[in-house]
Amino acid sequence: MGRPDFFTRIILRPELRPWTEAFGFPINTAEQQAGCIYFERLRVLDDAPVFLDITMLPNIGLPNFTAYDLENASLFDFLRTQYQIGVTGGTQQLFAIRADKRQQEYLHVKAGSPILQLNRKIETSRPGFHIYSQVFCSTRKYGLIGTF
Numbered sequence: 191m192g193r194p195d196f197f198t199r200i201i202l203r204p205e206l207r208p209w210t211e212a213f214g215f216p217i218n219t220a221e222q223q224a225g226c227i228y229f230e231r232l233r234v235l236d237d238a239p240v241f242l243d244i245t246m247l248p249n250i251g252l253p254n255f256t257a258y259d260l261e262n263a264s265l266f267d268f269l270r271t272q273y274q275i276g277v278t279g280g281t282q283q284l285f286a287i288r289a290d291k292r293q294q295e296y297l298h299v300k301a302g303s304p305i306l307q308l309n310r311k312i313e314t315s316r317p318g319f320h321i322y323s324q325v326f327c328s329t330r331k332y333g334l335i336g337t338f
Contacts, residue, residue, distance in 0.1 A: 197233075197234055197261075197262050198231050198232070198233050198234075198260070198261055198262050198263065199231065199232045199233075199234060199261060200229070200230075200231055200259075200260060200261050201230040201231060201232055201242075201296070202228070202229055202230040203229060203256070204227050204228070204229040204255060204256040204258070204260070205227070205228055205229070205256060206225055206226070206227060206228075206249060206256065207225060207226050207227075207228045207246075208225050208226075209221075209222065209225065209226045209228075209246060210222060212226070212246045212311070212320075212322035213244075213246075213309040213310075213311075213322055213323070213324040214283065214309050215281075215309070215311040215320075215322060217248070217320075217322075218318055220248070220250065220318055221248040221250070221318070221319075221320070224248050224249045224250045225248075225249045226246045226247060226248060226249060226322075227246070227247045227248075227249050227252060227255055227256060228244075228245070228246050229244075229245055229260065230242070230243065230244050230245075231243045231245070231260065231261075232296055238298070238328075239296055239297045239298055239328065240297075240327065240328055241325050241326070241327055241328075242293060242296045242297060242325070242326040243323060243324075243325045244323060244324045244325075245265065245321065245322070245323045246321075246322040246323070247321055247322070248319055248320070250319060251273065251316070251319070252273060258272070265321070269314075269321075274315075275314050275315060275316050275319065276314060276315040277312055277313070277314055277315075277321070278313045278314060278315055279312075279313045280310055280311055280312035280313050280321075281310070281311045282308050282309065282310040282311075283308070283309045283310075284306060284307070284308055285306070285307040285308075285309075286304055286305075286306060286307075287304070287305060287306075287307050288302045288303065288304060288305070289301070289302065289303045289304075289305045289326075293305060293326050296326075297326065297328040298328075299328055303328075305326050305327060305328055305329070306326070306327040306329055307324065307325070307326055307327075308323075308324070308325040308327065309323075309324050310322065310323045310324070310325065
């Protein structure tokens with residue numbers, strides 16, 4: 191976002207996990223066999239939590255990824271500069287949902303508050319390598335706009 195009052199806090203540091211699907215998107219055989227790198231971050235703007243971001247990456251060609259600190263870092267910039275993986279497009283599903291207890295805690299919303307859920311499968315410059323994310327957004331103070 192390029193604003194000094196926008197920052198990213200790590201909720202769960204990157205860790206290796208097995209996987210069979212990614213937020214409703216099927217994964218390919220190579221991705222499934224390699225396992226995923228899973229992490230969670232909270233994006234905050236002007237002291238208000240705006241995005242709860244859960245990310246899954248295939249553990250393919252990402253040496254030492256789990257050792258890096260992604261606090262206040264752009265994942266897309268990091269993948270481009272450290273691993274030569276660029277974002278080329280993607281597919282996303284949007285849902286209006288009511289916040290569960292965990293989302294209420296992180297996004298500072300009341301029980302049953304409406305939030306936006308985005309399930310994303312992001313295409314990259316590396317064939318067969320996708321970025322999967324599930325983002326929960328509190329839009330009561332800020333709207334969404336963006337391209338990828």
